[in-house]
């Protein structure tokens with residue numbers, strides 16, 4: 001399912017116009033504060049904005065919000081957690097799959113029994129990714145998903161996203177790592193101050 005963004009802007013950043021084909025990955029780079037997160041949040045419809053977002057040929061404005069939320073997942077740089085233990089954040093029907101995804105991301109299965117306060121930043125990042133992937137989104141919006149990870153764990157995340165892309169999931173991936181941007185992205189956008197995009 002392809003993503004088409006046209007004239008997307010708010011009072012701080014934009015307008016942005018680009019498209020990402022089905023299964024493609026747009027790598028977004030740029031200095032801190034140039035509006036990368038705001039771009040993701042506007043695509044996800046989490047912040048007020050103007051402009052058009054079309055996914056799989058459907059104008060997002062015509063979709064009820066719950067339908068859009070089922071199609072997309074935004075994984076923020078800092079994930080939100082509300083229950084005491086990690087496992088409580090996962091539905092019982094995902095018991096088997098969550099462990100499989102955790103193993104793929106080099107996380108021990110015992111982690112799910114532990115309090116969330118004990119999870120490291122890098123563990124939380126991977127757990128947030130697992131939580132999002134269990135819902136099988138067709139559009140993944142990733143905000144620096146490997147910022148706190150070592151090279152081996154980073155590679156595990158990149159491989160997992162590559163597998164999702166192979167089954168048609170479309171990705172927008174924010175990164176500060178130019179090498180990662182060229183590894184994971186088949187399209188690249190660089191944000192400049194003022195939210196202008198350069199290819």
Ligand SMILES: Nc1ncnc2c1ncn2[C@@H]1O[C@H](COP(=O)(O)OP(=O)(O)OP(=O)(O)O)[C@@H](O)[C@H]1O
Nearest residue numbers: 012013030031032033034035036037038039077191
């Ligand atoms: N709710 C808000 N109200 C006012 N200004 C905001 C708001 N959210 C973000 N900004 C500002 O908009 C600009 C872009 O923020 P954004 O978080 O998108 O940057 P970024 O490129 O993702 O930065 P980083 O690489 O540091 O994560 C920043 O100057 C930020 O201070």
